[in-house]
Amino acid sequence: MAEVTVRNVKKRYGTVQVMHGVSVDIEDGQFVVLVGPSGCGKSTLLRMIAGLEQISEGQISIGGRVVNDVMPKDRDIAMVFQSYALYPHKTVAENMGFALKIKGAPKSEIDAKVQKAASILDLGHLLDRYPKQLSGGQRQRVAMGRAIVRDPAVFLFDEPLSNLDAKLRVAMRVEIKELHQRLGTTIVYVTHDQIEAMTMADKIVVMRDGRVEQIGAPLELYDHPSNTFVAGFIGSPAMNFIKGKVEAPGTFLAEGGARLPLPEVSAEAGRPIVYGIRPEHIDIGEGGVAARVSVLEPTGSETQVFARLGTDSIDAVVKDRLTVQPGTEIPLRIDPRRVHVFDGASGARI
């Protein structure tokens, strides 16, 4: 077990810089999730922690030891690759036991550990198969099993669930969380699925274009996103953003003409801002702002309403089953305390 410290790390491929000074502190035993859109540098950061990618500038330490020049094999980490990276010529059991075999562990010990990991991941009946004889999801579980068998100081997971079907993904999510609770090993987990991030993480690192946008506990990011990017990325369905300006204290005037309630913020009248409200924080009731329904999407447990406020579109999720026709007007009620206000130019939280 170990803490991981990433200190102002930069990465250049030739003249192209893809990481611009990333710093993350990961405590011992913490479950940290790196999220961000495709190409933002999540895998690159993970590979630098693993030692597969040279660090151009900055410092990474694992368990208090600076590992910039330490070989991957001496870092005591296990990694699950985005593309599984199974050994094609080895059976599932051999794949899972390879690291132990290399270390010279006795066969009985290898077998026992492989069996145990296989039963955790429900791979028992597949141990003699070759990777090409497995489905994508099974391969991914073998890759997970290979990491579990190692019992390393740090687990590095690169989108380990991206190829599983929805049901299996939820099951594996629980499995990984349980595994973390049982082993207490530090985990760095990459995903671009914000639900995975929210449900599993102790701490989320939101990245964009090789920079960290915000670091915090899942609910902290949900409640206090530091800018529009994080606000839009965390939470599903995504937050509504409406451009406009402060008309008077407590009132927001949208570019589309609608007037919405504002919390007390330190923004003088006339200042251009972005008004953010999560769909689940809007409800329908007396005293709301009139909006014209364009589409309804009932999912059974709730209904997602797509509506127009003047020329702006707004999206709400309500518990009731609505029976209104598209085109009718409904009153949307917004609690000003739930509203997020961002600067119109920079997108930073006000």
Next chain:
Amino acid sequence: MRSNKVGWLLLTPTLLLLGVFGILPFIYVLFLSFHQWNPFGASPDRIFIWGNNFRRLVFDGEFLLSIWVTLKFAFFAVFSEIVIGYLLAQLFMREFPGRAVFRTIHTLPLIVAPIVVGSVWRLMTTPSIGIIPYYANQLFGIDINIGRDAGTAFMFTVIMDIWHWTPLVTLTLLAALLSLPKEPFEQAQIDGASRAQIFWHITLPMIRPAILATVFIRLMDALRTVDEVWMLTGGGPGAATRYIGLHIWKVVFPKTDYGYGSAISVIVLYLTLVMCWMLYVGLVAPRNKGN
């Protein structure tokens, strides 16, 4: 089925050609190997003699010696070519200045005709005027004479074969290495494997099919080497480099003993098949389940 009929129709010319030029001659050789037939000898008639030709083979010291040196030659040549070829392929996987030029130049021996290769090496090794004996003598005081010393002559036939054919091995192994995915190697690094362990446990099994295909090709080629060696040593000194192809040509054909010659050809074919089969069974079959 109509499409099936069309298929056979389209295949017919090929099958006919194959039959006429490949299978019929083979059957004819097989047929001859059970006969005594020396059309220019004392009794020119073709006489069926059962397996007598094969019995004669087993007691033919010259033939057995020739088989032995051929196997030795094939083993040393092919083994060295695989090792050197692999090392060169690994070298070409790396970036270094002049890599493209070097990679192109190193394949040149492949396009040289064997007879030319033989002549060039002959020129280079001719005692006292060739460049190799000259410098060996000048620099190290070693006396190299492939016309006199059997071991040296053998060594030079092997070296010549290596020079000629290693580029082929390099190219096939390079292609195999280039097609490997890189993740298993990264995974192996993380799993704690050293470079030697990665080579043994990951690289080697993953390029095993390419290595074996190359070994097959080179082995069959080496077993029937004639022209190069004929130019370099003429099979000498004595019978030290009289490999089996050369043996058939130098010893059997001049005597126009066609029945006996056919028997040798059949046996050599049989030996080649058996060797390849053993290689296949021993190395390929049990391991290719994963591929």
